Amino acid sequence: MDLSGKKIVLAVTGSIAAYKTPELVRQMIKAGAEVRVITTSAAEKFVSPLSLATVSKHPVYSNVSDGAAWNNHVEMGRWADAMVIAPCSANTLAKMANGLCDSLVNAVYLSAICPVFVAPAMDEDMWLHQSTRNNILKIRSYGNHIIPVAHGELASGLVGEGRMAEPADIVAHLASFFANQGNKPLKGKKALVTAGPTYEKIDPVRFIGNFSSGKMGIAIAEALADKGAAVTLVLGPTHLQVFHANVNVVKVESANEMYDACMSVFGETDVAVLAAAVADYRPDQVADQKIKKQGDTLDIRLTKNKDILASLGGSKKAGQVLVGFALETTNELENAKGKLDAKNADMIVLNSLKDEGAGFGHDTNKITLVSRNNQQALPLQSKQEAAAAIVNYIVELQHAEKTV
Missing domain, CATH: 3.40.50.1950 (Flavin prenyltransferase-like)
Incomplete structure (x- = not known):
């Protein structure tokens, strides 16, 4: 520093x-x-x-x-x-x-x-x-x-x-x-960032969710804005606030709402970073009234949500940079590389729950940047520092796209 x-x-x-x-x-x-x-x-x-x-x-x-x-x-x-x-x-x-x-x-x-x-x-x-x-x-x-x-x-x-x-x-x-200061390599660019969890309703008072706070995605949105980008932040349920003038916040609750918000702006986007912890599944049926306690078990049938990263990867055009996140507990690097290819992403940011101080809820993170030609393991650092590293790599990818 x-x-x-x-x-x-x-x-x-x-x-x-x-x-x-x-x-x-x-x-x-x-x-x-x-x-x-x-x-x-x-x-x-x-x-x-x-x-x-x-x-x-x-x-x-x-x-x-x-x-x-x-x-x-x-x-x-x-x-x-x-x-x-x-x-x-x-x-x-x-x-x-x-x-x-x-x-x-x-x-x-x-x-x-x-x-x-x-x-x-x-x-x-x-x-x-x-x-x-x-x-x-x-x-x-x-x-x-x-x-x-x-x-x-x-x-x-x-x-x-x-x-x-x-x-x-x-x-x-x-x-x-x-x-x-004076270094705005993303000036004139449009960026899309997702952050936070999604909540999938079971009934009017219950939901399926996760422990994501949104801190990492918000830090990335602000880092992109600091580099000159006009950022749309699609933000799941969180108490955190965003105060950057160049970040437009679109609040959503469910995975379907996040999907729709992303698809509506991706066509005009230069950079997309999907940092949200999106639920893979949602209840097949949402009860209109609170489900009363009956018996010793409750069966909930789940149906698969749309894969936002894969959908954006399938429609990605030349010049667009797409970054996804992978939170893994086993075979971390192998799974991240597999996700990179399967989703047609340009980079995967790998988190491991085995690393102390990384993952949900922390003010710090320990990440590995995985691209097709390179992988870079970063030390434990603040989420703002991790976000700056991710954005710096995105700037490099943008430059590489121009020279291809």
Whole structure:
């Protein structure tokens, strides 16, 4: 991760996640950045300004003025190559959305002419509240970059969405942004991505599903958009949100709905990445009313769903790049290669459930990129880093198509 020569203003607000910020500063500096830290007064209840000053090797400011001295918020906003607000509390988020300016952090934010990155941190109920949703959408519409929250244990003791992204993921997000500046090899291209599970109804209250969260597919959609593509993301049932301006989300529930959504846009698509965990089968009959408990067993007859990857592969035209996913537990590489040929795909992204930290629900993944002429095993890394690797390979495939 390279931030060499980059000047970063880190704004710390009042969240328990502020305890991670000395490590965030350390990792930014290790990556080559010069860091200045500002805080809200509430942040100082969670992390010591002395700690932040020690790791950044610069004074930490929290007020627009200190006695006779004026801390020039305009100068800070113009000095930086990026402003990172981490953690960003619900309170600061609301102020950003509405242009309030009652702290040094908000004054610098409103003065910043550089890209602004926001790493929210709050309890799950606050994160999912409609006012928070609206505020995220508003600041995203202003051109700010949202660093996705993580799933895990929260300060309340609950487990859910709302954790601030880990310092390494924030640094990776920044490094990816700077690496892609001016580099838009997919500009003018249209991309299709599928993500998440599908739910196949048994009756009005029950369904057949799986544990996919959609994180990997969403990361790929955003990575494609960062490279300039206009992305249609066909997203199965998930609580995750997508905030990238170049990603159009089409929400679906069942495999048939996902199939129809993909087929409707694939003809005009340059790149398709099918990362969704689509149910292979669905109930043959869906009960109109809740099935009452009767007897010791319940037989459900299943019928096969349409194979989206095979269908797209069958209609693929010259110049289109088609990527599928394979989650395997046995004969992983052999099965991935077989899927590559059977589905007429250009690449299969192989996951193995045997690899710790890979597969459903994790913030990390360990993948192998399998194409007809090559296979590349990647180390365990964040899903954002894995997505960047997949998209970089897609760019290579696109270039190869042009030169054939």
